[in-house]
Amino acid sequence: MKEIPLTGGDVTEGLVRVGDTVRRPPGERDELVRAVLLHLESVRFDGAPRFLGVDSAGRQTLSYVEGEVAGRPRPGWIADEDRMISVAQLVRAYDDAVEGFGIPAGLPAPIEPPGLPDLADPPELVGHQDITPENVVFRDGRAYALIDFDLARPVSRAREMVNLMLWWAPLGDDADLDPGFRGLDRPRRCRLIADAYDLSLPDRQRLMELAIGLNERAWHTMKYRTETLGGGWQRMWSEGVGEKITRRQDWLESHADAITTALIA
Ligand SMILES: Nc1ncnc2c1ncn2[C@@H]1O[C@H](COP(=O)(O)OP(=O)(O)O)[C@@H](O)[C@H]1O
Ligand SMILES: [Mg+2]
Numbered sequence: 001m002k003e004i005p006l007t008g009g010d011v012t013e014g015l016v017r018v019g020d021t022v023r024r025p026p027g028e029r030d031e032l033v034r035a036v037l038l039h040l041e042s043v044r045f046d047g048a049p050r051f052l053g054v055d056s057a058g059r060q061t062l063s064y065v066e067g068e069v070a071g072r073p074r075p076g077w078i079a080d081e082d083r084m085i086s087v088a089q090l091v092r093a094y095d096d097a098v099e100g101f102g103i104p105a106g107l108p109a110p111i112e113p114p115g116l117p118d119l120a121d122p123p124e125l126v127g128h129q130d131i132t133p134e135n136v137v138f139r140d141g142r143a144y145a146l147i148d149f150d151l152a153r154p155v156s157r158a159r160e161m162v163n164l165m166l167w168w169a170p171l172g173d174d175a176d177l178d179p180g181f182r183g184l185d186r187p188r189r190c191r192l193i194a195d196a197y198d199l200s201l202p203d204r205q206r207l208m209e210l211a212i213g214l215n216e217r218a219w220h221t222m223k224y225r226t227e228t229l230g231g232g233w234q235r236m237w238s239e240g241v242g243e244k245i246t247r248r249q250d251w252l253e254s255h256a257d258a259i260t261t262a263l264i265a
Contacts, residue, residue, distance in 0.1 A: 008071050008134050012150070021052060023059040028111060030060065036101060036126055036152055037062070045097035047090050047145045051101040065145045066117065070133035073103075078133060078180040081192060083143065084168045087136055088196035090143040091128065091164050095157060099125045103154045112217075113224035123154030132167045137240035141236050162211045165190050171211065171255075172248045181205060186255065187262030194263050204263040208256035215252055219245045 003016040005025070014025045016081060017034055037051035070078055077083055122170040128135075130151040139144040165171055169189045174182040194204055219242060226237040 008069055010059075010168070010245040017064055020064045022049065022062045023055055023057070024062065025059055029150065029152065032104065032107060032126070033149045033152055034060070035104070036098060036149060040094075040097055043097050043100065045094065047094055047097075047143075048149070049145065049147055053229060062147075065137045067144050069135075072178075074178045074180040075168075076180070077175065078178065078219035079184055080141075081189070083138065083141065085158060085192055085196040086138075086142040087131065087168050088164060088193045090136070090146065091131060091160065092144055092197045094128060094229065095125055095160055098127075101126055107154070107185075111222050111225055111228065113195070114215055116220060119210070119217070121156050121159055121210060121213075124156050125154070125160075126152050127155035127157075127160040127163070129153055129155060129160065130161050131177055133165050156203075156210075157197075158207055158210055159198070161194065161197060161199055161203065161207060161212065162214055164197070165193055165211070167191060171252060172244070173251045176244050176247060186196045187258045190192050190259050191262045200265075202208075205260070207263060208252065208260050212249065212252050212256065215245060215249050219249075 001018050006015045006017055006022065013028070016023050034051050037048060040048045041050055049065055052061040052063060055061050068075075080264055103126065122123050126148060128146050128151070130148055131146065135146060135148040136143050137147060169184070169186045170177055170181050171186065194207075199207075222233065222237060222241055222245065225233040
């Protein structure tokens with residue numbers, strides 16, 4: 001059968017669609033992704049591709065999820081509030097569905113620079129952790145499925161929320177955002193996301209401090225991955241992702257109070 005390259009994402013090379021399946025070269029946490037997808041199937045969570053096995057070329061075979069995925073340029077609906085709320089509801093459903101999977105022992109350590117300080121943010125579940133517009137499939141104007149579990153890892157719900165807000169509020173200076181995401185009321189959107197997810201009060205209170213700590217780590221991790229893995233990481237770094245993260249740090253620090261106020265008001 002014909003192999004059609006899927007080029008919407010940022011990182012994975014060699015990703016193709018074959019009929020109603022997707023084939024992807026194994027990621028760095030292949031076994032975890034496989035086990036998570038099988039768990040989601042066992043609890044009948046429909047908002048993720050099914051893991052169908054490994055093909056003769058050693059690639060993960062997943063079900064192709066029909067629907068609409070935001071590419072570039074961004075579609076006109078990218079900042080639509082109801083869509084954003086539906087993403088937060090889908091992430092809540094995913095987090096609840098994956099919670100029973102637990103946190104497997106003996107996971108290979110994430111590829112991070114040695115000596116990164118600990119965030120004192122104990123994991124609660126295996127979060128998706130890459131909830132970009134490219135990784136959400138919509139149907140009938142609502143978020144239907146998460147795809148691309150390559151960055152899934154044990155995290156707290158608050159950390160999953162930071163990732164969700166990062167991409168969908170989104171967090172950062174207008175100049176660094178897609179045109180469709182500029183000029184938005186971010187404190188309001190963060191509140192809507194937190195409410196749709198039903199985030200706890202203690203998590204709301206500590207969210208921005210965590211966001212700032214994570215953003216700082218992201219800079220070091222991206223740089224390290226660029227140096228050690230190259231490929232798509234190298235491409236993103238040379239496109240200026242490091243400087244963008246630095247600018248986001250300033251933005252987060254100057255908007256933290258307003259967002260926290262909106263979250264807990
Ligand atoms: N299982 C799937 N069902 C539907 N579309 C998919 C699936 N997997 C990937 N795609 C499409 O391919 C694009 C890139 O895939 P993704 O898994 O996100 O790769 P990357 O790691 O490069 O981000 C997605 O944005 C989406 O449009
Ligand atoms: Mg992707």
